[in-house]
Amino acid sequence: MNVSSCHSPSHALRIALGLALVGFASGTASAGLLASFENDAEGWTINTSENATYAFNGFSTTDGVTEGTYSAIITGGAAPSYGQLLVSPDSTALTAELATAAEVSIDVATAPGAFGFGTQWSAVINNADLGYTSLDGYTYTGAVGPGASGQLVWNITPAQRAVLAASSESSTLIFQVGGGDGGTMYVDNVRLTPVPEPSSLAMLTALAVAALRLRRR
Numbered sequence: 001m002n003v004s005s006c007h008s009p010s011h012a013l014r015i016a017l018g019l020a021l022v023g024f025a026s027g028t029a030s031a032g033l034l035a036s037f038e039n040d041a042e043g044w045t046i047n048t049s050e051n052a053t054y055a056f057n058g059f060s061t062t063d064g065v066t067e068g069t070y071s072a073i074i075t076g077g078a079a080p081s082y083g084q085l086l087v088s089p090d091s092t093a094l095t096a097e098l099a100t101a102a103e104v105s106i107d108v109a110t111a112p113g114a115f116g117f118g119t120q121w122s123a124v125i126n127n128a129d130l131g132y133t134s135l136d137g138y139t140y141t142g143a144v145g146p147g148a149s150g151q152l153v154w155n156i157t158p159a160q161r162a163v164l165a166a167s168s169e170s171s172t173l174i175f176q177v178g179g180g181d182g183g184t185m186y187v188d189n190v191r192l193t194p195v196p197e198p199s200s201l202a203m204l205t206a207l208a209v210a211a212l213r214l215r216r217r
């Protein structure tokens with residue numbers, strides 16, 4: 001029996017798997033980016049009626065940068081109020097993007113010694129058909145301690161997506177923030193993770209089956 005005829009199909013399959021995974025990753029890497037704060041607020045605002053001491057305080061190239069070259073610096077003198085802090089532009093395009101998103105995320109870093117015990121975040125979608133809707137029911141599941149950093153993630157449910165898909169109203173994405181004291185935070189990489197399309201799901205399933213077959217050889 002020829003040795004190469006035994007091993008080459010497996011080798012070829014491994015290469016094909018690798019190429020397919022690279023293609024899938026590169027195809028989805030930049031999808032869903034809502035804000036990167038590249039030396040610009042990019043239309044986002046601070047709600048100073050609910051967090052009166054807070055304002056954009058420039059942009060950093062060194063702290064909290066997780067996408068591109070800059071993060072946004074946000075500074076306040078009092079503890080954040082568990083009310084609105086960071087507010088997106090309002091648009092019907094955002095409604096369409098939210099209708100196909102599985103997750104909302106934002107990267108947050110806080111300066112050492114800032115915000116007492118830390119900051120707590122909730123993501124809210126405001127749309128006339130959906131209503132003013134906290135994605136964690138105002139339980140503030142996003143937590144970043146003082147001098148720490150992290151990616152905060154919330155799920156958008158299929159039921160919420162269905163309402164947004166049928167909506168012709170504009171939407172706003174709002175981050176409500178609470179915390180123990182004032183200070184400086186850095187935010188970057190506000191992102192919507194799209195629901196995988198059926199074709200992508202089918203490809204991932206095929207890849208998983210192929211990988212299992214390889215493992216069993």
Ligand SMILES: [Ca+2]
Nearest residue numbers: 036067068070
């Ligand atoms: Ca950025």
